[in-house]
Amino acid sequence: MISRRHALRGTAATAATAALITAGAPGAFASDKVYRIGITLPLTGADAEAAHLILNGALLAIKLANSSGELKGVTLEPMVLNNATATAGQYDPAQAATNARKLAGDKSVLANVGPEMSGSGKAMAPILSMADLATITPSSTAPALTDPQFAGEFVPGGKPIYFRTVTTDAYQGPNMANFYAETLKVPSVYVLDDSGAYGVGLADAFAAQAKVKGIKVLGRDRLDPKAADYSAVLTKIKATNAASLYYGGTMQAAVKLVKQSYQIVPGIKKGGGDGILSPEMMTAAGFPAAEGWYATNASPHVVDDPKLASWVALYAKTYGVQPDDYAITSYDAALVAIAAIKAVIRSGKPLTAANVRNAVQTVKINGLQGPISFDKYGDLSTRVVAVFQFKQDKSAPLADMDKQTVYIGVAPQS
Amino acid sequence: MTGSAIFLQQIVNGVSLGAVYALLALGFTLVYGILELINFAHFSVFMVGAFVALVVLQAFGLQGQSVVLHGAPLVLVLLVALVVTMVASGALGVMIERYTLRPMRNVKGPMAMITTIGVSYILFNLVLLATNAQAINFPDPMPAASYHVGGVVIRLKEILIWIVSAALMVGLNLFVKRTRLGKAMRAVAQDAEAARMMGVDVDHVVMIAFFAGSALAGAAGMIFGLYYNFAQYSIGYTAGLRAFTAAVLGGIGNVPGAMLGGIVIGLIETLGSQYIAARWADVIIFSILIGTLVFRPAGLLGMLAPNRS
Numbered sequence: 001m002i003s004r005r006h007a008l009r010g011t012a013a014t015a016a017t018a019a020l021i022t023a024g025a026p027g028a029f030a031s032d033k034v035y036r037i038g039i040t041l042p043l044t045g046a047d048a049e050a051a052h053l054i055l056n057g058a059l060l061a062i063k064l065a066n067s068s069g070e071l072k073g074v075t076l077e078p079m080v081l082n083n084a085t086a087t088a089g090q091y092d093p094a095q096a097a098t099n100a101r102k103l104a105g106d107k108s109v110l111a112n113v114g115p116e117m118s119g120s121g122k123a124m125a126p127i128l129s130m131a132d133l134a135t136i137t138p139s140s141t142a143p144a145l146t147d148p149q150f151a152g153e154f155v156p157g158g159k160p161i162y163f164r165t166v167t168t169d170a171y172q173g174p175n176m177a178n179f180y181a182e183t184l185k186v187p188s189v190y191v192l193d194d195s196g197a198y199g200v201g202l203a204d205a206f207a208a209q210a211k212v213k214g215i216k217v218l219g220r221d222r223l224d225p226k227a228a229d230y231s232a233v234l235t236k237i238k239a240t241n242a243a244s245l246y247y248g249g250t251m252q253a254a255v256k257l258v259k260q261s262y263q264i265v266p267g268i269k270k271g272g273g274d275g276i277l278s279p280e281m282m283t284a285a286g287f288p289a290a291e292g293w294y295a296t297n298a299s300p301h302v303v304d305d306p307k308l309a310s311w312v313a314l315y316a317k318t319y320g321v322q323p324d325d326y327a328i329t330s331y332d333a334a335l336v337a338i339a340a341i342k343a344v345i346r347s348g349k350p351l352t353a354a355n356v357r358n359a360v361q362t363v364k365i366n367g368l369q370g371p372i373s374f375d376k377y378g379d380l381s382t383r384v385v386a387v388f389q390f391k392q393d394k395s396a397p398l399a400d401m402d403k404q405t406v407y408i409g410v411a412p413q414s
Numbered sequence: 415m416t417g418s419a420i421f422l423q424q425i426v427n428g429v430s431l432g433a434v435y436a437l438l439a440l441g442f443t444l445v446y447g448i449l450e451l452i453n454f455a456h457f458s459v460f461m462v463g464a465f466v467a468l469v470v471l472q473a474f475g476l477q478g479q480s481v482v483l484h485g486a487p488l489v490l491v492l493l494v495a496l497v498v499t500m501v502a503s504g505a506l507g508v509m510i511e512r513y514t515l516r517p518m519r520n521v522k523g524p525m526a527m528i529t530t531i532g533v534s535y536i537l538f539n540l541v542l543l544a545t546n547a548q549a550i551n552f553p554d555p556m557p558a559a560s561y562h563v564g565g566v567v568i569r570l571k572e573i574l575i576w577i578v579s580a581a582l583m584v585g586l587n588l589f590v591k592r593t594r595l596g597k598a599m600r601a602v603a604q605d606a607e608a609a610r611m612m613g614v615d616v617d618h619v620v621m622i623a624f625f626a627g628s629a630l631a632g633a634a635g636m637i638f639g640l641y642y643n644f645a646q647y648s649i650g651y652t653a654g655l656r657a658f659t660a661a662v663l664g665g666i667g668n669v670p671g672a673m674l675g676g677i678v679i680g681l682i683e684t685l686g687s688q689y690i691a692a693r694w695a696d697v698i699i700f701s702i703l704i705g706t707l708v709f710r711p712a713g714l715l716g717m718l719a720p721n722r723s
Contacts, residue, residue, distance in 0.1 A: 221691050221693060223693075224692070224693075224695065224696060226648055226651065226652045228642050228649060228652065228653060229431050229684075230692070231430075231431070232424060232683060232686075232692060233687050235420065235424055235427060235688065236687060236692075239415045239688075251549070255549040255646075256644065259644065260642075263558075280548065280549065283551065284644060286478050286551045287479070288479065289479070
């Protein structure tokens, strides 16, 4: 799952990116062979703003690789495909599948960056797998996509093609349990989810690790995301004297849970996953109810790191918006593709999607977020989960994620 | 909390929840009693009512949880919002009846009911598009006062909900039982043809029933917003289906039955969450709906719908 976090950080630089796409590859030599890297994102509708921040990250990496001349005799051209549709109003897995077929059918496409959402990833993975075409996602975190248990469904071609520059929900939940035990030092927790695949998986993973860390799990219940009244569950939690609450799920149930838990169990520690790291926490749930809630992200929080200041400035200058953490994981995703292409060129093998996929599997680079390599299923070897806390900044707009949250640190890895 | 305090707290939670269901159930029952029509548009009138109240309260400068009023200004603002919401929702109900249902009045079969489903979806989608499917933070002008009785917490909000809901329900009951118009309503319910021959303006009576039912749905929408502090396009469906279950449980067409059914469903939901698990709430509630239909089709208090000749 990935939500609309940071969606309102800046206005989408649609015009700027469109100009860049049509300009093709600056610095290309006429004699260069042109190859393509697909970029598949929901560029219109509800996800558009976040998707453009991701798009810019990948475009910047490709642009810099072309102008540096490091890809001797080869010019890379971004092939940008929109996987949102007007009927869905947001990302549309059916359109993602169509795009995947387009990419798989084009011999000049060597790799793909995207998609943003796990739902699109599930539609694309089987098609890309049959074509042996690697995709590197900067943000989709559903564990199933790379879980060997579901290989028949998502990797019918046999070799992993779904690589990620973020970690998965299989770490997001447990690492947060470590944070509850080691940093918040809570003796007990009550665990809720929103009945969705993402929420149930995240909450189960959290609860299992919480038990390992010696936190007493006092209860495990499920909210109907469409129901309005959670007072009964919250009264039950109050009666258990739980020291904390963990919620796996998205904003639909969270809006009500946050409001009502503020009234019924105001004193206890509360937290959730990246499903609640969303502007709706402030605009719909609202302060003071949202104050103090913890939430995680499946990537390191590096956008404010002084070491990246020059990169952030370059990004902002080129596209007219401030990047977010997933613009960085997207830049890293494109770097992975470029590094793999370079490795194939160096080895003297023909430049095909299948050879690039093999090279992606063994890539070892230093990305903006740190060292990047993949395990044998395609998951990122480093598993960093960043923890944030909602804290009202009355001088900033309510929907400004950057201002209304405080970065706490990296959740302890088990 | 002690065992008995938990139990009593869940009773308080359940009665508040049930009050909203009961207000909503009255509209189903009123229309069914007269037209034998299950009005699914009622769900959406409730939801639209919540948004009307939201707009009125925002017009008073109330945004989110930032402004809290006390005393006379609070009562005045809430009263104005309640009246505007009820009139607007009532008018919406009358329009639905006049333009989509009256032309169907004499059509046999489920046509009219299907029409109400269509109307419901139109309203649902209009609000979805207008709000971009986002949950909206509902103003909360009431002071966060609460009273501790034993281990039980009763909030000022809850007391207000009980009072307003009870007043509206008793008012409706008196209206149906005691007034001339109420008598006309009961006459139409019994036999529209005979009532018409006795000089009752049937169209007028049906219109009044839609107005009253929809106005109550609007009031329920506003109470919902104030109590839960959010409004969203989807609130009508969950609450509406449970209210419908409440109406069937109490005996559809029966006004006191709808009230009783609402409270019972609210209590089942909270006590079920406490002593079984919240994830079973829907299973329990809708099993009760089916059980009622199978074993006691007339509901707890019996259908008021009289014998038709």
